[in-house]
Amino acid sequence: MATILIIDDERAIRSTLREILEYEDYKVFDADNGFDGLDILKKEKIDLALCDIKMEKMDGLEVLTMAQTIKSEVPFIMISGHGTVETAVEATRKGAYDFLSKPLDLNRILITVRNALERGSLVEETKVLKKKVSSSKTKEILGGSETISKIKETIERVAPTDARVLVTGENGSGKELVARWLHEKSQRSNLPLIEVNCAAIPSELIESELFGHEKGSFTSAVKQRIGKFEQASGGTLFLDEIGDMSLSAQAKVLRALQEHKITRVGGEKEIEVNVRVIAATNKDLLKEIDQGNFRMDLYHRLSVILIHVPSLSQRIDDIPTIATSFCEEICGEYNMPAKKITTEAMDALQSLPWTGNIRELRNMVERLIILSDKSITDKDVLAYANPSIIQPRNGTSAEVHTNGEVKSESAALTFEKFDSFQDYKDHAEKEFINYKLDKNNWNVSKTADDIGIQRSHLYSKIEKFGLKRD
Template sequence: MAKVLILDHSKSVRNILRERLEYEGFSAEAVEDEATASDMCEKVPFDLIISDTGCKVPDAGIPFIALSADASVDSAVEAVRNGAQDFLTKPIDMNRLMQSIHRTIENPAPAPAAPAPVVRRSRRARPAEAEHIIGISPEIEHVRQLIDKVAPCEARVLITGENGTGKELVARWLHAKSSRAAAPFVEVNCAAIPSELIESELFGHERGAFTSAIKQRKGKFEQADGGTLFMDEIGDMSLAAQAKVLRALQESRISRVGGDKEIEVDVRVIAATNKNLREEIKKGNFREDLYHRIGVIVVRVPALREHAADIPTLVDHFVRTISAEYGARPKPVDPAALEALRQMPWTGNIRELRNVVERLIVLSGERITARDVKEYY
């Protein structure tokens, strides 16, 4: 039974939250001040704290959800900057709160490490687990809800969206929240592999199958056996390769190039594309039967311009993570600079935003200003 601490100056809010949490099967404690909360955290191993933003959360390494009567973007950014896993506004939407609680308890952010000498890490170093999906907008919350619903089942998923929207991150969370989470997550970029090599890449090959095949090699389907195969940019795959993939999905069997033996594989396929596959079908570039095989569930990732309200939160996240990669102190970002960033078109979406933030960190002065944004965008 998960243990939750409620920290709020309002008695009515404490009582309502405590009653609902106990009804949902949680063990809940409610306190009205920071001192009592700190004492409680020393005695009880809480899994989560729900706190009003007017209260100071105990520095106990416990994930927390922030509640606030102020629905402004600045309040949300400040809460996330202070370490909140999520930010919800009052009056409280209980269904959304319960979703947030389950998500936070099941996937807590790692507790801050003890202070240590600054070590410059290799840039672009990435953690093994999936990064958090950043954003508090309804559009991003909808994506999170779809992930929570779809991940536990075995249905194949097609993720659609423009370049740079975060389709791979969605795929990683679908895997991380599934029963296959302990098994391999294998990805293949179908657009980056020449058409003559895609079959070998996906299904492997036997020694001597072609001139450069000097030894047997397992393909992506075999490597992902028991886990998840993420086929990125599947819309760029040749029709010949599409036919082989269709057969593999229909029969759960593959044959290596140059081999006669059929190999059983247990793979959940998640595909992604930035193309409109229905239009590609009309043009004769994509097989309709394969589309229906991979598109049992379709998850659309919105373009950044569709959830521009998340830009301040994303900027804050990127400033902190990129600064950590450089071993530098995060630079303050002026409100006017955030507003300037919100007005940009972002045709490259979140990937472009990250690149711009990194450029601003490198080229700006002590703080990031609106003038910096205008000059270095």
């Protein structure tokens, strides 16, 4: 329900406008002078103002000028019984949305009010979109590992084209950031990036969300809705977690990609859309296809370019860069003095498995900033590590979770057996490397690639810890 403010020193005008607008289900405030009107504007959420020009205590144009400094986004419709072209031009120049002459015409009032409210809504949506775009500009894809460097190179090559891209990777690995940079570096960057989390929308609503619906097309469709494909027209549509989309919605997305046309739910008219689609998933879509959960033809439409974002455990050399960036960012957000992560603390962070990837690392850094003293030490890392990484048992021992699996009791870490954090870190690193080697059937090249280190570095670790194949 929109809220409208009426400012007019004639009681009859205020009463007539209130009656008309309340009949149309608008919420109405009114004031008989400019000072009271501006006071209401400051205190209440106002979507539109109707203001008389000729008033005794404060001229309507003065009210308009003052309102621009209070809430410039609120559209003003100016009213005058002595309307002239000069007055209308002056009102428009000062920022008025429109100008109405007395005696007021009912139809003209309602049409102008509706148009002004729609304009205000579009302005607000534009601000939100601009904020999203600007926020994407501030976040870089951090890291200099070989895998990340290749992803950045791929983005540079692919972004200027309209090729569809499928981004894969674990939850929290940074798939959304890749999608944002593909849009940011594209020729569509001055138009919106519209994001849809397919896993967060109930299956019965996903088609309405994507393609929109016509008024009355189903019980709760009380008005027409513009879908995400139309909203993104000219720009980019990011379909996150597309592996969770229902098969019926997949069929309609496929048609939209093939024909560049959509039809709203309950509608008959075909609407042309010019959209670049980027999709992302944490699922193995080829397995989903085998199980009948995902359409093969849609997979091929989406995966013109495939970008796989590695897990954080596969690029541990990037952790110092990422953690330092998070530390600076979070200290700034909290208006706290900058904190340094010591070398020992960074080594400790690199020794942890990070099943929650980048998202978990950011949470960890935030926790360390809040709870540690002037600098973040290795003892802080051990003390404040997420329970999903190290879970104490009866206050004396812990289990290490590696790649989502829990080590057996015999391999669990008992804090009392370590004299220093370095001893603890070496033990954890040895267990982690041994696990990865076993998992890869002692293929050293593949294991080195998996954990994000040079093969020569891995050979040194194997020799250091005396690891042998069983």
